[in-house]
Amino acid sequence: MSGISLKKKAATIVLEKKQLTDVTARVGVVLDISGSMRKLYKEGVVQEVVERVLAVASQFDDDGDLDVWVYDNEFSRLPEATEATFMGYVEKNILSNDSVHKFGRNDEPKVMEDVIRKYTKEELSDDPVFLVFINDGGCKSGIKKFIVESSGQPIFWQFVGIGDSNFDVLRKLDTMGGRVVDNANFFHLEDISQVSDEELYDQLLNEFPMWLKEAKEKRILR
Numbered sequence: 001m002s003g004i005s006l007k008k009k010a011a012t013i014v015l016e017k018k019q020l021t022d023v024t025a026r027v028g029v030v031l032d033i034s035g036s037m038r039k040l041y042k043e044g045v046v047q048e049v050v051e052r053v054l055a056v057a058s059q060f061d062d063d064g065d066l067d068v069w070v071y072d073n074e075f076s077r078l079p080e081a082t083e084a085t086f087m088g089y090v091e092k093n094i095l096s097n098d099s100v101h102k103f104g105r106n107d108e109p110k111v112m113e114d115v116i117r118k119y120t121k122e123e124l125s126d127d128p129v130f131l132v133f134i135n136d137g138g139c140k141s142g143i144k145k146f147i148v149e150s151s152g153q154p155i156f157w158q159f160v161g162i163g164d165s166n167f168d169v170l171r172k173l174d175t176m177g178g179r180v181v182d183n184a185n186f187f188h189l190e191d192i193s194q195v196s197d198e199e200l201y202d203q204l205l206n207e208f209p210m211w212l213k214e215a216k217e218k219r220i221l222r
Contacts, residue, residue, distance in 0.1 A: 007055035027057035028067035072104035137165020151179035
């Protein structure tokens with residue numbers, strides 16, 4: 001079996017365990033490309049992350065498309081990753097793309113505003129959005145405004161901290177007040193490349209089922 005097929009198989013096992021096999025959702029990934037991420041891009045870890053999240057998208061999304069953003073102190077909305085285009089996606093669309101600003105400082109609020117714009121203004125749908133947000137620390141506290149403001153929208157933010165930096169802002173997501181529903185979760189993996197697909201998907205999809213239930217009860221989702 002190909003690498004993506006094995007990842008899809010692992011994703012299916014976790015979806016069955018969490019009773020998510022009947023869920024249709026749009027899936028997106030936001031990738032930190034600040035200076036401290038340079039090594040993870042160079043070593044292929046970020047390409048692997050795209051492939052692993054694409055495997056979830058292929059199970060959730062009718063088209064199997066994965067929406068992709070990258071950000072440092074600027075952001076880029078990139079072409080969708082698909083099973084036909086994922087090979088070399090990061091090299092082609094990010095590292096070799098001169099229009100993508102890279103290896104600067106991190107500024108999350110700008111890209112979060114664009115994510116919300118895409119799903120709530122430009123591309124309206126009854127389907128929920130499962131948004132994976134990869135960050136290697138030092139997240140701006142300004143993200144709170146966008147999480148609170150989007151809590152009445154059909155977007156679930158799954159933050160994943162990688163590396164060994166400061167994740168104080170993200171660790172406080174669960175206690176953030178003022179929201180219609182708890183629409184964000186965070187977990188930390190020091191070395192994401194050492195975590196099995198099944199373990200990664202288990203953590204990625206840990207709180208999504210609870211959010212789906214609450215969002216339906218609050219009529220955020222049909």
